[in-house]
Amino acid sequence: MLGRLRDALRRFAEEVASSIAEKAAYKTITEEDLRPLLDDLVFRLVEADVGIDAAEAIAGMVSERLSGSKVPRGTDVRKHVEETLRSVILEVLSAARPTIDLLGEARRRCGTGSPLVVLFLGVNGVGKTTTIAKIAYMLKKAGATPVLAAADTFRAGAQEQLAYHASKIGVPIVKGSYGADPASIAFDAIRYASSRRLCAVLIDTAGRMHVDKNLVDELKKIARVSKPHYKILVVDSLTGNDAVEQALRFDEAVGVDAAVIAKIDADPKGGTVLSIAYALKRPILYLGTGQRYGDLKPFNPEEIVETILS
Ligand SMILES: Nc1nc2c(ncn2[C@@H]2O[C@H](COP(=O)(O)OP(=O)(O)OP(=O)(O)O)[C@@H](O)[C@H]2O)c(=O)[nH]1
Numbered sequence: 165m166l167g168r169l170r171d172a173l174r175r176f177a178e179e180v181a182s183s184i185a186e187k188a189a190y191k192t193i194t195e196e197d198l199r200p201l202l203d204d205l206v207f208r209l210v211e212a213d214v215g216i217d218a219a220e221a222i223a224g225m226v227s228e229r230l231s232g233s234k235v236p237r238g239t240d241v242r243k244h245v246e247e248t249l250r251s252v253i254l255e256v257l258s259a260a261r262p263t264i265d266l267l268g269e270a271r272r273r274c275g276t277g278s279p280l281v282v283l284f285l286g287v288n289g290v291g292k293t294t295t296i297a298k299i300a301y302m303l304k305k306a307g308a309t310p311v312l313a314a315a316d317t318f319r320a321g322a323q324e325q326l327a328y329h330a331s332k333i334g335v336p337i338v339k340g341s342y343g344a345d346p347a348s349i350a351f352d353a354i355r356y357a358s359s360r361r362l363c364a365v366l367i368d369t370a371g372r373m374h375v376d377k378n379l380v381d382e383l384k385k386i387a388r389v390s391k392p393h394y395k396i397l398v399v400d401s402l403t404g405n406d407a408v409e410q411a412l413r414f415d416e417a418v419g420v421d422a423a424v425i426a427k428i429d430a431d432p433k434g435g436t437v438l439s440i441a442y443a444l445k446r447p448i449l450y451l452g453t454g455q456r457y458g459d460l461k462p463f464n465p466e467e468i469v470e471t472i473l474s
């Protein structure tokens with residue numbers, strides 16, 4: 165997990181340290197020292213799936229903070245560089261600090277007849293349905309029972325897949341017939357939750373490419389009808405740069421309030437999280453860390469920095 169990203173940052177710190185050590189007379193890290201190493205850093209970050217814009221911005225921030233910095237004799241240069249990297253990465257990730265508390269908001273709405281409505285969207289196969297199941301599991305466990313809205317009437321078996329999760333977790337589901345209007349299913353689910361005073365409605369939608377106009381129009385309609393409090397984009401950590409493209413296009417089309425990055429456990433690179441934080445500048449609420457219901461981790465910038473630079 166995040167391995168390639170970690171290597172990219174460590175290599176940079178080591179290289180700065182050795183290039184400074186070779187010229188023992190230098191007490192200051194100069195821009196000249198850094199320039200070739202920064203190029204390598206950008207290259208390695210991109211190899212670790214960090215988008216080029218984010219990689220260059222990171223290198224720019226590192227350069228600004230390091231060049232001209234005085235390293236007293238006897239100081240561990242590598243540590244000094246790592247501290248700088250730590251502060252830069254934390255700053256980038258902090259743009260995506262999760263400021264939305266789904267559990268808290270759902271809890272407050274229990275029994276009110278006005279449930280929290282959350283719409284999940286994203287391209288095919290990224291992990292939307294699984295993420296909804298995980299969030300439903302979390303809410304149910306905390307006593308904030310949601311209803312699931314099976315508004316993916318497009319893919320054969322999609323409603324059954326969600327129904328399977330609903331029955332395993334023990335939460336209600338509202339379905340429609342195959343090919344039914346997804347917006348009306350979302351609407352029915354909201355009515356269902358309101359009349360039973362449930363806490364939340366989690367709306368599953370069909371995977372769609374951000375470039376498919378008809379399906380994006382359908383998504384707009386679902387959003388118009390269900391008026392979700394939050395539209396949450398799910399992206400797959402393994403898709404790297406494409407995840408950024410998806411995020412920006414969906415944001416343009418329907419507006420994205422927050423993101424979940426799934427399959428981080430299966431991603432040996434790790435750059436997607438940095439790229440999404442940098443490009444989307446919306447909260448990342450959770451990271452999907454596996455296929456079980458409990459495999460959902462709140463996004464924590466400090467923890468990620470620790471993972472890649474401890
Ligand atoms: N390792 C891992 N696998 C995941 C994670 N989240 C989802 N998956 C797997 O990814 C595959 C696709 O997940 P779905 O939840 O069906 O994805 P979806 O976005 O709903 O797919 P469509 O409805 O077809 O667009 C499944 O095999 C999931 O088990 C995760 O965090 N880690």
Ligand SMILES: [Mg+2]
Pocket residue numbers: 292293294316322368369370371
């Ligand atoms: Mg699905």
